[in-house]
Amino acid sequence: MSAHPQTARFAAARAAYARPEAPGRTPRAIEYELLARITQRLSEGWARRKSDLPGLLAALDDNLRLWSTLAADVSGDGNGLPQKLRAQLFYLYEFTAQHSRAVRSGKASAEVLIEINTAVMRGLRGEGGAP
Numbered sequence: 001m002s003a004h005p006q007t008a009r010f011a012a013a014r015a016a017y018a019r020p021e022a023p024g025r026t027p028r029a030i031e032y033e034l035l036a037r038i039t040q041r042l043s044e045g046w047a048r049r050k051s052d053l054p055g056l057l058a059a060l061d062d063n064l065r066l067w068s069t070l071a072a073d074v075s076g077d078g079n080g081l082p083q084k085l086r087a088q089l090f091y092l093y094e095f096t097a098q099h100s101r102a103v104r105s106g107k108a109s110a111e112v113l114i115e116i117n118t119a120v121m122r123g124l125r126g127e128g129g130a131p
Contacts, residue, residue, distance in 0.1 A: 028124055031070075031124055032121055032124040032125065034066060035066070035117050035120060035121050035124070036121060038059065038062050038063050038066055038117065039063075039114055039117040039118060039121070041055075041058075041059040041062065042056075042059040042060070042063050042110055042113060042114055042117070043110075043114050044059070045057075045058070045059035045060070045110070046059075046109070046110040046111065046114070049110075056103075056110070057104065059110075060100050060103060060104060060110070060113075063096065063100070063113060063117070064096060064097060064100050067092070067093040067096045067097070068093065068097075070089060070093060071089070071090050071093035071094075074086040074089045074090055075090060089120075092116055092120070095116070096113060096116065099112060099113060100113065
């Protein structure tokens with residue numbers, strides 16, 4: 001059984017995330033890159049939702065998998081982020097999961113998910129705007 005192309009891309013991204021020893025790439029830079037790629041796909045999927053609904057659904061799935069991974073990370077005892085920030089990021093995961101269901105059912109826009117990811121990316125870059 002061959003893997004779905006989107007699944008293969010997510011697996012490759014996850015593998016990159018799991019290799020912080022990659023030359024010149026900090027875990028923070030890898031997180032930024034993953035968020036940027038998924039946010040771009042989510043934005044493109046939303047723009048083409050009428051002609052390519054499967055593309056939007058795949059982007060929503062990948063975004064939720066990334067947020068699920070981040071939530072698991074901030075929930076761990078070894079996470080060095082301040083507790084308040086960890087709680088805010090976990091809340092964003094919960095919101096993302098709930099809002100993704102609303103987008104899937106046609107009751108909401110993906111734009112807020114794009115805005116959340118963009119704000120977190122600004123935070124990762126040290127520009128503020130993160131939760």
